[in-house]
Amino acid sequence: MVTQLPESFIQQMKELLKDEFEAYIQSFEHERYYGLRVNTNKISVQDFLKISPFDLTPIPWTDNGFYYEGDQKPAKHPYYYAGLYYLQEPSAMLPAQVLPIEENELVLDTCAAPGGKSTELAAKLHNTGLLLSNDISTSRCQGLIKNLELSGSYNVWVCSEDLIDLSNRFTQTFDKILVDAPCSGEGMFRKEPHLINSWIQRDDTYYPPIQKEILSSAIDMLRPGGMIVYSTCTFSVKENEEVIQDALDRHPDIHLVSIPKCPGFSSGINMEECVRLYPHKIHGEGHFVALLQKDGDTPQKRYQNIKTSLPESFKEFLNLCTFDFSQGSFIIKNEKAIWSPLQLPEQKKWRLLRSGLICGELKKNHFEPSQALALALKKEQFKNTVDLSVEDTRVIKYLKGETIDIKDLDTKTKGWILICVNGYPLGFGKIDKGIIKNKYAKGWRWQ
Structure with missing residues (x-):
């Protein structure tokens, strides 16, 4: 060297x-x-x-x-x-x-x-x-x-x-x-x-x-x-x-x-x-x-939040969350629901790649939550969760994008579910009769 x-x-x-x-x-x-x-x-x-x-x-x-x-x-x-x-x-x-x-x-x-x-x-x-x-x-x-x-x-x-x-x-x-x-x-x-x-x-x-x-x-x-x-x-x-x-x-x-x-x-x-x-x-x-x-001192600048009407499918999904979205504002852009606690003044012709938390995507008559939302939530902030031990082999299976079976833990829940490891969220899935269809983001998966 x-x-x-x-x-x-x-x-x-x-x-x-x-x-x-x-x-x-x-x-x-x-x-x-x-x-x-x-x-x-x-x-x-x-x-x-x-x-x-x-x-x-x-x-x-x-x-x-x-x-x-x-x-x-x-x-x-x-x-x-x-x-x-x-x-x-x-x-x-x-x-x-x-x-x-x-x-x-x-x-x-x-x-x-x-x-x-x-x-x-x-x-x-x-x-x-x-x-x-x-x-x-x-x-x-x-x-x-x-x-x-x-x-x-x-x-x-x-x-x-x-x-x-x-x-x-x-x-x-x-x-x-x-x-x-x-x-x-x-x-x-x-x-x-x-x-x-x-x-x-x-x-x-x-x-x-x-x-x-x-x-x-x-x-x-x-x-x-x-x-x-x-x-x-x-x-x-x-x-x-x-x-x-x-x-x-x-x-x-x-x-x-x-x-x-x-x-x-x-x-x-x-x-x-x-x-x-x-x-x-x-x-x-x-x-x-x-x-x-x-040198000197001036007050911090503060910006007003905005009001946006939300699609019904998104509102239905939000009923599963106890996260306090009222402390910020939503915008709907390119079929995506984005939430931010503060809004900066609108700028023209600048390369803004993200303006807060992308909660998910609006697809015709349904809403699909994002990987980012799953990681932003705490376990207790979502109605339907499954919490797996870090030693449970199903954790790695989930992170690899595979379907997982949790019949031993849950057979009644249906719809969106938040998968956690030792109490910490990893991502979403859709559950029916104890089988979770994997919704873990493809670009994030365990290699």
Whole structure:
């Protein structure tokens, strides 16, 4: 691995780390670290630890993050399909952790795909307020949407816009913003060696102009008094401190806020408030994080919900739910019923891919609920449920899309039923005489 590192990068790191350079090089001989973040939208950390089948060790800079051993396979467990946790590199958990989210705020994730940070921001909102998750790549947004739906987040809108255009639409709107900027990826060389070749082609001079415009546009969208996190997974001063200094120069109404230091954290270069993570000093990969605040204070913006008449077939289905849909509003779009706790102002000609929770699809005289709705509900919020033990072989059969027989548990229920594992929803099915016809989403199935 070390022999693959470009000589110019090696010289850069020698100048940056000085006496610590050899320790950094030796870190390439160590295995990468694996992280799991509990989804507090669905389960508390304490309750998850009671049922976790994995050997977990707390990650010191998070409230809900844990290391797990690489030979364990948490992505092949029913709890993963129930959205109880998200798999994320440990250092990458820090940016969302340091952004102080409060309930009912308007939050923006600017470069959100594949959703690791968005799912945590949504969890910190406790499904109140609204999170706008944006990524300029429409194709990458598909994975973002799936991860948000899997997490049970229903207060999230997803769009695919250039940040400059987005800033013209939402000037001084958001209470909190996260900018996990595209970068040269130097901090991930151990975890993802292919990034070394990308660095050789572009090095650390390609991204700074892009990063500066992204951060400046994001600051334009921040309301006075609001806070913004800027993060990268690279070591380059050009991509980190110089980008922050450019923002401070362009926007004299913002200032740095100190981030508490955990053991092994380093300060920014001539910026004590910032944090640098090095793989030879912590159990994780390389990262840079800065927290900024805009001067002044203005009230949070609030938007009115809208009234929509609903088809009878949808109303009949809603009689099976005890979820409080009255705290938001529905829209019917392209034969889909969509619910959101808040509505942003209507925008023209923007790539809005999701505007809340897609509850399901209207098909002639009947309504078919969505996978997203199943994951957003709690077991007690649906009239007809079957709760299978995690050891029950029917759980995997269901996740594979197979018909399952529950005559031993239920022969009287008919119609839509919510299938759960140890009390946590997985998806819908249609039951008749104890046989459940599988309605688990095809793109989500156990492989």
